[in-house]
Amino acid sequence: MTRPDDPRIHDLLADRALHGLDDADSRELHSLGADTDDTYDLAAAAIDIATLPIEPMPTALADHILAARVPRTLAGWAIPGSPLAAPDVGDAPAGHPATRTPARPARRHHPAVTWFAVAATILVVVGASWWLLRGRPAPAPTLAALRADLIARASDAAPVAWKATPEAPGASGDVVWSPSAQRGYMRFVGLAPNDPAKTQYQLWIFDRTRDQAFPVDGGVFDVTASGEVIVPITAKLHVDDATLFAVTVERPGGVVVSRREHIVVTAARS
Amino acid sequence: MQPAPHTVHDAALLSRVARGEPGAVRDCLARYGALVWSLARRFEGNDAEDAVQEIFLDLWKSAARFDPRLSSEPTFVAMIARRRLIDRRRMRLRRPTTETIAAEPPIADHARGPDTCAEASQAARALEQLRPEQRRVLLLATCHGMSHGEIAEQTGMPLGTVKAHVRRGLQSIRAALLGVHEEAP
Numbered sequence: 001m002t003r004p005d006d007p008r009i010h011d012l013l014a015d016r017a018l019h020g021l022d023d024a025d026s027r028e029l030h031s032l033g034a035d036t037d038d039t040y041d042l043a044a045a046a047i048d049i050a051t052l053p054i055e056p057m058p059t060a061l062a063d064h065i066l067a068a069r070v071p072r073t074l075a076g077w078a079i080p081g082s083p084l085a086a087p088d089v090g091d092a093p094a095g096h097p098a099t100r101t102p103a104r105p106a107r108r109h110h111p112a113v114t115w116f117a118v119a120a121t122i123l124v125v126v127g128a129s130w131w132l133l134r135g136r137p138a139p140a141p142t143l144a145a146l147r148a149d150l151i152a153r154a155s156d157a158a159p160v161a162w163k164a165t166p167e168a169p170g171a172s173g174d175v176v177w178s179p180s181a182q183r184g185y186m187r188f189v190g191l192a193p194n195d196p197a198k199t200q201y202q203l204w205i206f207d208r209t210r211d212q213a214f215p216v217d218g219g220v221f222d223v224t225a226s227g228e229v230i231v232p233i234t235a236k237l238h239v240d241d242a243t244l245f246a247v248t249v250e251r252p253g254g255v256v257v258s259r260r261e262h263i264v265v266t267a268a269r270s
Numbered sequence: 271m272q273p274a275p276h277t278v279h280d281a282a283l284l285s286r287v288a289r290g291e292p293g294a295v296r297d298c299l300a301r302y303g304a305l306v307w308s309l310a311r312r313f314e315g316n317d318a319e320d321a322v323q324e325i326f327l328d329l330w331k332s333a334a335r336f337d338p339r340l341s342s343e344p345t346f347v348a349m350i351a352r353r354r355l356i357d358r359r360r361m362r363l364r365r366p367t368t369e370t371i372a373a374e375p376p377i378a379d380h381a382r383g384p385d386t387c388a389e390a391s392q393a394a395r396a397l398e399q400l401r402p403e404q405r406r407v408l409l410l411a412t413c414h415g416m417s418h419g420e421i422a423e424q425t426g427m428p429l430g431t432v433k434a435h436v437r438r439g440l441q442s443i444r445a446a447l448l449g450v451h452e453e454a455p
Contacts, residue, residue: 010437010441011437014436014437014440014441017352017440018356018411018412018415018436018440019356019360019411019415019417020353020356020357020359020360038340038341038349039444039447039448040440040444041349041352041353042340042341042345042346042349042389042444042447043393043440043443043444043447044349044352044412044440044443045345045346045348045349045351045352045389046345046348046387046389046390046392046393046443046447047393047397047408047409047412047413047440047443048309048312048348048352048412048413049305049344049345049348049387049389049390049393050390050391050393050394050397051394051397051409051413052305052308052309052312052413053308054304054305054308055304055307055308055311056303056304056307057299057303057304057306057307057322058307061303061307061319061322061323062299062300062303064323065299065322065323065326066295066296066299068323253320255319256319
């Protein structure tokens with residue numbers, strides 16, 4: 001608990017709760033031993049809740065968060081002690097506050113760990129030498145080759161031609177999607193290069209089994225060169241029955257729900 | 271904080287997330303999605319979507335730190351959200367922006383009701399005990415993230431008065447939540 005007789009600590013904690021601290025103030029609060037005191041932050045949070053008009057979160061946004069986070073979380077992201085756990089979680093078991101735990105001394109390694117590290121280093125050096133002597137491994141297949149392979153192997157993957165809108169006159173190409181593999185590629189010719197700092201292209205996949213108001217996010221991408229461009233599809237959700245593909249121009253990073261103001265190409269799948 | 275009279279179900283949810291239990295993330299989104307979304311909307315307006323995703327990412331990482339002896343889950347979630355939103359605001363303020371004039375947010379009806387967390391009800395009662403000018407300044411700082419200088423400019427109060435109101439006001443709310451009477455240091 002914060003020492004009641006140190007006004008500087010209270011000032012810093014109040015400032016942190018309301019406005020955040022710069023690096024110098026953060027270090028000062030840490031040096032005063034009070035940076036784990038959350039009581040001011042919790043008070044500010046309680047005020048926020050008390051005055052907050054609650055409105056429901058858009059369903060599409062929740063779906064997006066689930067699609068993006070669940071696999072990593074289940075892989076052990078938030079599990080204490082996991083190698084993937086966040087650094088501030090420390091070794092505190094669930095339900096116990098790592099923030100109340102004093103800083104741990106430097107970890108001592110068991111001798112076996114040291115020997116393991118030495119052995120691993122030798123293996124890495126030997127492996128690297130072998131790799132250098134035998135030459136570089138075969139290059140990864142190009143997107144064009146992967147696209148051709150998908151068309152050849154997946155019986156449910158047939159290219160569908162893009163239909164350009166007035167927003168992208170001259171754009172052509174096709175989209176290929178395999179429902180069984182849940183993979184696909186977009187091919188563009190004549191789609192204008194974008195400035196990623198200002199806009200990005202985003203693919204939307206309309207799934208017959210879902211609400212048509214919320215097509216599946218197929219990923220954002222850039223067109224950096226003229227000529228033929230092939231882009232892999234990164235659907236954020238499982239697509240059962242794709243009926244329509246549409247590419248829009250969105251802000252950098254894409255959006256969760258498009259306003260569909262700038263549609264550049266579409267492709268209807270029968 | 272006082273032991274929070276919330277339900278066992280509430281207390282268990284973040285622990286389930288921390289243990290990586292299947293379905294816990296979905297449950298957490300269902301329970302706290304509206305709270306996080308509403309907070310993000312307050313701070314970010316129409317650009318709330320990215321912030322919400324970052325907040326839940328922080329929440330998954332911080333779930334193991336939740337201690338039901340210190341707060342209820344909603345208040346902990348709101349604290350994690352506020353920290354991320356404040357970080358984003360600090361980053362954003364490095365670029366020139368225009369700010370609209372902020373009005374004092376009213377105490378929400380739900381804060382007095384039985385469905386909210388205990389701390390929010392206590393905070394609402396404590397806010398009503400503050401002098402009107404002190405409450406106004408504190409809410410402008412807490413809910414609108416306005417700096418002392420911005421509040422002084424908007425209210426016409428001297429900067430020193432604004433700082434004192436903010437600090438003492440927040441201390442009063444904190445003391446109410448702790449269940450103790452604290453003299454201002």
